[in-house]
Amino acid sequence: xxxxxxxxxxxxxxxRHLDELMELLRLPxxxxxxxxxxxxxxxxxxxxxxxxxxAARLEGxxxxxxxxxxxxxxxxxxxxxxxxxxxxxxxxxPDPLDQWQSPPFEPRVRDGWLFARGASDDKGQxxxxxxxxxxxQRAGGGLPVHLKVLLEGREEIGSPGLEAFxxxxxxxxxxxxxxxxxxGFLRDGLPSITYGLRGLAYVEVDFHGPSRDVHSGxxxxxxxNPINALAGLIAAMHDADGRVTLPGFYDDVVELTERERRExxxxxxxxxxxxxxxxxxxxxxxxxxxxxxxxxxxxxxxxDCNGIVGGYTAAGSKTIIPAAASAKIxxxxxxxxxxxxxxxxxxxxxxxxxxxxxxxxxxxxAESRPVLLGRDTPAMRAGCAAMEEAFGRAPAMIRCGASVxxxxxxxxxxxxxxxxxxxGLPEDNVHSPNERLRLDQFHxxxxxxxxxxxxxxxxxxxxxxxxxxxxxx
Amino acid sequence: xxxxxxxxxxxxxxxRHLDELMELLRLPxxxxxxxxxxxxxxxxxxxxxxxxxxAARLEGxxxxxxxxxxxxxxxxxxxxxxxxxxxxxxxxxPDPLDQWQSPPFEPRVRDGWLFARGASDDKGQxxxxxxxxxxxQRAGGGLPVHLKVLLEGREEIGSPGLEAFxxxxxxxxxxxxxxxxxxGFLRDGLPSITYGLRGLAYVEVDFHGPSRDVHSGxxxxxxxNPINALAGLIAAMHDADGRVTLPGFYDDVVELTERERRExxxxxxxxxxxxxxxxxxxxxxxxxxxxxxxxxxxxxxxxDCNGIVGGYTAAGSKTIIPAAASAKIxxxxxxxxxxxxxxxxxxxxxxxxxxxxxxxxxxxxAESRPVLLGRDTPAMRAGCAAMEEAFGRAPAMIRCGASVxxxxxxxxxxxxxxxxxxxGLPEDNVHSPNERLRLDQFHxxxxxxxxxxxxxxxxxxxxxxxxxxxxxx
Numbered sequence: 001x002x003x004x005x006x007x008x009x010x011x012x013x014x015x016r017h018l019d020e021l022m023e024l025l026r027l028p029x030x031x032x033x034x035x036x037x038x039x040x041x042x043x044x045x046x047x048x049x050x051x052x053x054x055a056a057r058l059e060g061x062x063x064x065x066x067x068x069x070x071x072x073x074x075x076x077x078x079x080x081x082x083x084x085x086x087x088x089x090x091x092x093x094p095d096p097l098d099q100w101q102s103p104p105f106e107p108r109v110r111d112g113w114l115f116a117r118g119a120s121d122d123k124g125q126x127x128x129x130x131x132x133x134x135x136x137q138r139a140g141g142g143l144p145v146h147l148k149v150l151l152e153g154r155e156e157i158g159s160p161g162l163e164a165f166x167x168x169x170x171x172x173x174x175x176x177x178x179x180x181x182x183x184g185f186l187r188d189g190l191p192s193i194t195y196g197l198r199g200l201a202y203v204e205v206d207f208h209g210p211s212r213d214v215h216s217g218x219x220x221x222x223x224x225n226p227i228n229a230l231a232g233l234i235a236a237m238h239d240a241d242g243r244v245t246l247p248g249f250y251d252d253v254v255e256l257t258e259r260e261r262r263e264x265x266x267x268x269x270x271x272x273x274x275x276x277x278x279x280x281x282x283x284x285x286x287x288x289x290x291x292x293x294x295x296x297x298x299x300x301x302x303x304d305c306n307g308i309v310g311g312y313t314a315a316g317s318k319t320i321i322p323a324a325a326s327a328k329i330x331x332x333x334x335x336x337x338x339x340x341x342x343x344x345x346x347x348x349x350x351x352x353x354x355x356x357x358x359x360x361x362x363x364x365x366a367e368s369r370p371v372l373l374g375r376d377t378p379a380m381r382a383g384c385a386a387m388e389e390a391f392g393r394a395p396a397m398i399r400c401g402a403s404v405x406x407x408x409x410x411x412x413x414x415x416x417x418x419x420x421x422x423x424g425l426p427e428d429n430v431h432s433p434n435e436r437l438r439l440d441q442f443h444x445x446x447x448x449x450x451x452x453x454x455x456x457x458x459x460x461x462x463x464x465x466x467x468x469x470x471x472x473x
Numbered sequence: 474x475x476x477x478x479x480x481x482x483x484x485x486x487x488x489r490h491l492d493e494l495m496e497l498l499r500l501p502x503x504x505x506x507x508x509x510x511x512x513x514x515x516x517x518x519x520x521x522x523x524x525x526x527x528a529a530r531l532e533g534x535x536x537x538x539x540x541x542x543x544x545x546x547x548x549x550x551x552x553x554x555x556x557x558x559x560x561x562x563x564x565x566x567p568d569p570l571d572q573w574q575s576p577p578f579e580p581r582v583r584d585g586w587l588f589a590r591g592a593s594d595d596k597g598q599x600x601x602x603x604x605x606x607x608x609x610q611r612a613g614g615g616l617p618v619h620l621k622v623l624l625e626g627r628e629e630i631g632s633p634g635l636e637a638f639x640x641x642x643x644x645x646x647x648x649x650x651x652x653x654x655x656x657g658f659l660r661d662g663l664p665s666i667t668y669g670l671r672g673l674a675y676v677e678v679d680f681h682g683p684s685r686d687v688h689s690g691x692x693x694x695x696x697x698n699p700i701n702a703l704a705g706l707i708a709a710m711h712d713a714d715g716r717v718t719l720p721g722f723y724d725d726v727v728e729l730t731e732r733e734r735r736e737x738x739x740x741x742x743x744x745x746x747x748x749x750x751x752x753x754x755x756x757x758x759x760x761x762x763x764x765x766x767x768x769x770x771x772x773x774x775x776x777d778c779n780g781i782v783g784g785y786t787a788a789g790s791k792t793i794i795p796a797a798a799s800a801k802i803x804x805x806x807x808x809x810x811x812x813x814x815x816x817x818x819x820x821x822x823x824x825x826x827x828x829x830x831x832x833x834x835x836x837x838x839a840e841s842r843p844v845l846l847g848r849d850t851p852a853m854r855a856g857c858a859a860m861e862e863a864f865g866r867a868p869a870m871i872r873c874g875a876s877v878x879x880x881x882x883x884x885x886x887x888x889x890x891x892x893x894x895x896x897g898l899p900e901d902n903v904h905s906p907n908e909r910l911r912l913d914q915f916h917x918x919x920x921x922x923x924x925x926x927x928x929x930x931x932x933x934x935x936x937x938x939x940x941x942x943x944x945x946x
Contacts, residue, residue, distance in 0.1 A: 033787070093791055216803060216904075223756065231705075231780075234705075278687060281829070306700075306791055311778065312801060321777055344648075355757050401691045432687055433684075
């Protein structure tokens with residue numbers, strides 16, 4: 001049980017912790033486009049960590065991009081185990097701006113929700129964790145664990161460079177357990193712990209046609225149109241059953257176990273309500289034969305265009321065959337798919353589907369591996385108990401269709417199966433306009449994080465393997 | 474033969490006529506986006522026409538869009554026939570701006586070429602015609618024909634409203650012949666007269682998916698992606714042989730005659746050189762079975778995407794399934810395709826290819842009918858002779874893949890087969906960056922236009938039907 005003094009400290013400090021979060025949310029720390037704001041955000045976080053008595057520094061920003069924030073603090077007892085805490089301070093781009101009810105970087109509280117880009121993903125969750133650290137230090141007699149903090153600044157662009165960074169600092173980041181707060185509840189009232197995440201392979205394909213935009217009347221029927229050709233390429237990436245047609249795409253996919261399918265089928269998920277929440281009349285993507293929508297989201301690989309542009313896109317008409325068209329295409333991967341192998345399949349596919357008159361170019365924007373975490377590690381047990389203590393209910397064990405690349409890096413490079421202790425709700429609009437975080441999730445999330453810190457040493461000393469192979473029987 | 478005084482007047486005035494053209498080219502008269510600049514351009518043209526002794530006025534701009542310029546002038550002799558002269562003063566949008574070597578609306582002369590948006594299409598050709606009018610009035614003893622001038626301001630956006638405008642003023646625009654300068658030579662040194670133009674059906678299709686951009690990791694595999702769906706729609710619009718698959722699309726297409734195919738095959742066209750001039754390694758679009766590239770461009774209907782946009786299109790990665798994606802799609806039509814019927818086929822096709830989870834919206838941006846002109850009308854004979862007089866060689870009789878919507882309206886509503894007296898060159902980069910007009914084409918074009926004015930009365934009095942049904946035996 002969490003000491004009452006720690007709980008009381010968090011209760012008394014709630015307003016201030018919210019203010020501190022709101023300060024952080026004012027910084028538009030978009031990794032691609034706002035490297036200076038990202039650095040400023042990292043500096044603020046480092047200063048905040050130092051105020052919590054930690055030794056903090058920025059690293060990995062030598063290329064001008066967002067740096068990582070690293071910090072360490074000692075436990076009250078020297079013999080305590082070591083915990084690695086990960087979060088990220090960069091945020092998704094805020095566009096489309098005109099759909100925000102209040103500006104994305106002017107945080108506002110309305111009806112018990114905090115609205116801002118990054119409120120839920122991931123500044124709010126990071127600050128809940130840091131509030132827990134503060135509470136133990138100020139009111140709990142010091143930290144129950146030695147703490148290592150890693151706050152990343154490029155998570156939303158696929159964590160480029162993080163693998164090399166973690167690999168180079170494997171000794172420095174070594175720990176007995178790891179915790180990541182960057183996920184959420186399956187639904188309001190149902191705390192959840194995510195044990196599987198999809199990986200990512202994100203490419204951009206450019207189709208180059210004529211050397212300039214040319215008249216579609218004069219040349220239509222002879223000159224290959226890069227937009228039509230690109231549409232043909234993209235359309236060919238799925239078959240009629242919604243399966244991805246890239247060569248070898250499914251070769252390494254680990255099938256879902258019967259246990260998982262049973263567990264998931266029992267979850268309180270209403271597909272019709274899910275569709276309604278997204279504003280669609282029907283669900284339609286993915287492998288329609290043999291998999292439920294939830295299985296397709298959590299346990300099957302997918303391919304989506306994230307952006308496309310070519311030719312004339314302003315109001316009205318322009319009669320051109322454009323010089324080029326481009327698409328951003330990302331694939332979500334499941335164990336044991338290897339993003340490099342998937343990209344190679346994509347490369348072959350693009351080459352095979354580039355028609356005469358078109359020159360293709362392919363760039364790799366991001367790659368991350370899928371991960372499955374052990375479900376009976378000390379960190380997982382401490383996480384489950386902490387969630388139950390803070391939210392009054394044992395968490396559901398779920399997977400997530402998104403990627404948190406660091407999870408797999410921690411598993412593969414540091415030998416640790418992390419626990420994903422997340423407090424978001426499905427209604428948080430992450431990656432969408434009007435991102436938000438419900439205030440009680442923020443405050444109870446801090447309680448859960450504090451409880452986890454208290455429970456972890458016991459679970460670690462009770463034993464169990466820190467890193468399970470990540471396969472469920 | 475053109476009076477030497479008229480030729481001499483044009484020679485002496487060449488520099489001033491170029492300056493007047495350059496003045497006009499400084500106005501960015503893009504119909505969609507610059508209605509005020511269009512009106513200014515129309516006012517300048519009206520003032521210019523009045524300086525030439527014509528009664529000019531603006532009409533058809535009550536909706537705030539570009540008006541038409543109308544003007545009339547009497548011939549020297551009351552018994553002279555009446556000629557309707559058409560041109561357009563609006564221009565294509567100049568983007569992509571960064572590919573222009575000099576700004577599109579700052580006309581520059583380099584190496585005997587005049588560079589500016591609209592230099593060739595169509596301000597240069599209009600001003601060549603007006604220089605011819607001026608020469609006859611100032612140095613030829615007055616006009617050989619009664620003249621009616623119609624300068625349109627919405628040609629580049631498909632001439633919306635022009636049909637109603639011409640229909641409502643059929644009596645006012647009545648004439649014995651019509652001339653249009655908005656086309657060009659098949660190649661440098663080979664004057665050409667276009668007797669067939671393709672029509673146009675231009676639509677925009679929006680695919681709406683989720684009510685907001687959503688996370689492609691969390692929802693990929695369940696939520697239908699509007700970009701992928703739109704790519705599927707566009708790809709389905711052609712079969713493997715490059716034929717358009719819209720229902721009924723080819724029903725009313727008049728097949729090419731053997732005479733035309735023979736004539737076209739004999740034209741000095743090198744497909745490899747054509748491909749090189751566009752910067753492509755190979756030609757690839759259109760109906761690959763049974764038709765040469767030239768036949769596909771001039772005599773067969775086609776379908777091209779002119780623009781597409783959806784999702785995240787800035788630098789880097791964003792992992793979303795976007796709320797929507799849109800495409801601009803235009804079809805070039807040949808006789809006797811009816812654009813309304815083609816659009817109806819498109820509507821059915823879109824409905825049939827809208828997958829679950831997507832709501833489709835279709836807007837019609839422009840429609841114009843294809844046209845085939847009689848090749849033995851008085852206007853055509855006068856035009857051929859005038860081209861030969863000015864350029865020293867009998868013109869080739871060609872078709873063009875582009876649309877000049879007014880041609881068909883003049884045929885259908887006024888009962889006249891116009892002659893297309895055009896002076897552009899294939900190297901003019903119309904609808905592309907670095908549009909240009911070669912100065913000698915401008916000046917000799919004015920001579921051809923003047924010769925046409927002198928030759929027309931004779932051909933009309935010699936007889937022949939003014940409007941042939943437009944079919945070649």
